[in-house]
Amino acid sequence: MVGNMIGQQAAALYQNTSKIAIGGSGVVSAGDQDQVSFGSLVKAGIEKVVETQEKSEKMSADAVIGKANITDVVQAVTEAEVTLQTMVAVRDRVITAYQDIMRMPI
Numbered sequence: 001m002v003g004n005m006i007g008q009q010a011a012a013l014y015q016n017t018s019k020i021a022i023g024g025s026g027v028v029s030a031g032d033q034d035q036v037s038f039g040s041l042v043k044a045g046i047e048k049v050v051e052t053q054e055k056s057e058k059m060s061a062d063a064v065i066g067k068a069n070i071t072d073v074v075q076a077v078t079e080a081e082v083t084l085q086t087m088v089a090v091r092d093r094v095i096t097a098y099q100d101i102m103r104m105p106i
Helices: 002-022 030-035 038-064 070-103
Strands: none
Touching: 038 070
């Protein structure tokens, strides 16, 4: 169940990223490159992680005072965990790619 949810969230993140990068047309033109940068994609991803973490913390706090359903709390915490794991995986891949580029002979 959790594995299926992780796969669905990963697929949704990939689709959202491709929509942002491509601009919905399917082709990136020279003019589109000025609008979308790798940095903006990373910034958007980090903002999503922070937003998800804050939501999880709020749900946990609401559960402590008895205002939240335990199912909602578990779902929010799981979503925050998956989002953070995805961001860490992307970070690791970017670092590995950078290291590979730096090892290339000129």
